[in-house]
Amino acid sequence: MTQIDEPSRILLVRPSALGDVCRTVPVLASLRRAYPNALINWVVQEEFVDAVASHPALDEVIAFPRKQLGKWWRSPGSAKALWRWMRDIRRRQFDLVLDCQGLGRSGLITRFSGAERRVGHRHAREGAWFAYNIKCTPPDPNEKRHTVESMLDLVAELGIEPVRDMRLYVGESDKSWWRGQCEKHGWEVGQYVVIAPTARWTSKRWPIERWRSILTALPDCGWSNVVMTGSTGEKDQVAGIKPNDSGQALNFVDLVGKLTVGQLLAVVADAGFVLANDSAPLHIAVGFDRPLVALFGPTDPATVGPFGREMDVICKAEQPASGKINFKDPNLGDRYMRLITVDNVLEQIDQLR
Numbered sequence: 339m340t341q342i343d344e345p346s347r348i349l350l351v352r353p354s355a356l357g358d359v360c361r362t363v364p365v366l367a368s369l370r371r372a373y374p375n376a377l378i379n380w381v382v383q384e385e386f387v388d389a390v391a392s393h394p395a396l397d398e399v400i401a402f403p404r405k406q407l408g409k410w411w412r413s414p415g416s417a418k419a420l421w422r423w424m425r426d427i428r429r430r431q432f433d434l435v436l437d438c439q440g441l442g443r444s445g446l447i448t449r450f451s452g453a454e455r456r457v458g459h460r461h462a463r464e465g466a467w468f469a470y471n472i473k474c475t476p477p478d479p480n481e482k483r484h485t486v487e488s489m490l491d492l493v494a495e496l497g498i499e500p501v502r503d504m505r506l507y508v509g510e511s512d513k514s515w516w517r518g519q520c521e522k523h524g525w526e527v528g529q530y531v532v533i534a535p536t537a538r539w540t541s542k543r544w545p546i547e548r549w550r551s552i553l554t555a556l557p558d559c560g561w562s563n564v565v566m567t568g569s570t571g572e573k574d575q576v577a578g579i580k581p582n583d584s585g586q587a588l589n590f591v592d593l594v595g596k597l598t599v600g601q602l603l604a605v606v607a608d609a610g611f612v613l614a615n616d617s618a619p620l621h622i623a624v625g626f627d628r629p630l631v632a633l634f635g636p637t638d639p640a641t642v643g644p645f646g647r648e649m650d651v652i653c654k655a656e657q658p659a660s661g662k663i664n665f666k667d668p669n670l671g672d673r674y675m676r677l678i679t680v681d682n683v684l685e686q687i688d689q690l691r
Contacts, residue, residue, distance in 0.1 A: 340472050342455055342496055344373055345434035349427070350380040351447050352438040353402045356599065357618035359389050360506060360625055361486050361645060362438050367503035368493040369436075370395035379430070381447060388600030389622075392507040400427070402447075428452045437466060438489045445469035457492050472496070482638070486645045504645055506625030508604045516604035523563070523589065527608045530563035531556060532623075534614035535579060536572035536594070541636045541670040542616045543575065544678060550581050551680045552613070557587040559687055564588060565605055567619055570595035611690050613683070615675075620644050631686045635674030636663040652678050652686055 348369055352362040359382060369378055377397050380390060384401035391399050403423070428451060437448040437458040445466025448456050458470035467473065474495040476488065490500040520527070535549045556564060568576060573595050580590050597605065606612060606622045611629035614620040616637050623630045624644045632644050634653035643651050654677035657663065663674070 340495055340497065342434070342472075345376055345455070347430065347432045347434070348373065348376050348378045349400075349430075349432040349435040349451060349453065350378065350438065351435060351444045353381055353383040353404065353444060354386060354439075355618070356386050356389060357621040358439075358485070359383075359386050360618065360621040361504075362489055363390065363393065363504055363506065363625065364486055364500065364502050365436065365438055365489050365493055366390070366393060366395050367505075368490065368498055368501040371501050372493070372496075372498040379432070381427075381444075386599055388509060388512070388598060388603065389506070391600075392509045394507065424450050436492050437462070437469065438492065440466050442466055457495060459488070459492070482640055484641055484643070484645060502646070504625050505627075506603060506607075506622060508607050509600050512598070512600035512604040513607075515601060516608065520608070523591070525563055528610045530565055530589075530608075530610055531561045532565050532567060532606055532609040532612045532614075532619065534567050534612065534617050534619035536568035536575045537615045537617050539665050540672055541665045541667070541674065543672055544615055544633050544635075544675045545672055546576070546579050548678075548680050548683075549579050552683055553579070553588060553590070554581045555680075555684055556687075559684065560691070561610065561687075562587060562589055563591075565591045565609070566594055567597060567602060567605065568594035611687070613687070616642065629690045631683060631690070633675065633678055633683070635672070635677070636665040636670060638662060650686075652682050654678055654682075 350366060352359055379398045379400050380396055381400045381402050382390060384403050387399050387401050390396055432451050432453045434455045435448045435451045435453040437444045440459050440462035442464030449469035455472055456470045457472040458466060460467055460473040460475045474491050476491060493500055537543045576594055603622055606619055607626040609628050612619055612623040613631045615633050620630060620632045624647055630644060630647060630650040632651045634651055635655050638657050639651040639653050655674040
């Protein structure tokens with residue numbers, strides 16, 4: 339543990355991904371309680387800014403334009419833009435920076451900030467550890483720990499008591515927009531289900547035909563209003579998901595590719611419950627304390643599942659005693675997700691009543 343003088347300007351570095359940004363909020367809450375008078379900024383990938391912009395503990399979000407700057411070595415214009423962006427970080431004169439991502443890019447931002455105290459994990463990947471002068475070592479390197487707890491190790495290293503507050507906040511404009519949409523549909527708050535049937539990796543996707551079976555059964559479970567979410571690039575994944583024989587019983591709203599992050603937060607915040615693969619919407623559901631059914635296959639819910647909501651997870655895969663399943667392996671297909679049956683999910687939904 340490192341004792342430090344109270345900082346006045348703090349930078350939190352966690353640019354991506356959306357689910358990980360949402361899971362980093364307890365670090366922000368911990369810093370704010372420990373340093374109520376400090377200015378706290380957060381570097382977030384520009385498309386994810388709305389995930390934390392309305393949080394009352396945060397003074398400012400610094401947007402990282404990854405699409406523009408990510409290929410800086412190929413473009414002199416992008417290289418100049420990256421230099422200007424990094425120079426602006428340094429100009430802000432932060433005296434404490436915490437790298438919660440622990441990768442090469444976040445390590446570079448941390449080092450270039452020029453902060454006197456730069457905190458990160460001793461075993462950060464891609465050489466990011468080189469950027470830190472306060473290195474955090476996990477209490478037990480062999481212990482399987484949740485990602486949230488691992489990030490909170492960084493604040494504990496500073497002698498700060500961790501605050502496990504996952505709450506998220508919706509901007510007023512996004513909240514008003516969604517309430518207006520609900521009025522158009524004739525829905526009250528909590529009268530609809532959010533489904534998130536997509537995932538970047540095939541190994542994390544529950545089969546579409548099983549999602550279709552769930553949609554067919556939801557009206558009999560007392561849930562007739564359904565909102566489907568996903569990113570623009572995931573439209574092909576949900577092709578044919580709506581059952582043809584649902585008739586008038588199912589009020590189905592397809593918002594895949596149509597929501598900003600702020601709007602997604604608003605949709606989830608008012609949901610009756612959320613049914614999702616291992617993806618960002620389930621972590622957003624935790625942030626708004628929504629009832630949840632989370633479907634896990636090759637990834638380990640003990641380390642990356644909905645924090646504090648283990649009872650809401652359905653996972654039939656067994657993690658190896660040593661190491662973990664490589665969910666990026668294209669040869670996996672959806673074999674682990676297929677271990678979850680439609681009946682497993684309906685039983686869990688029934689328990690939400």
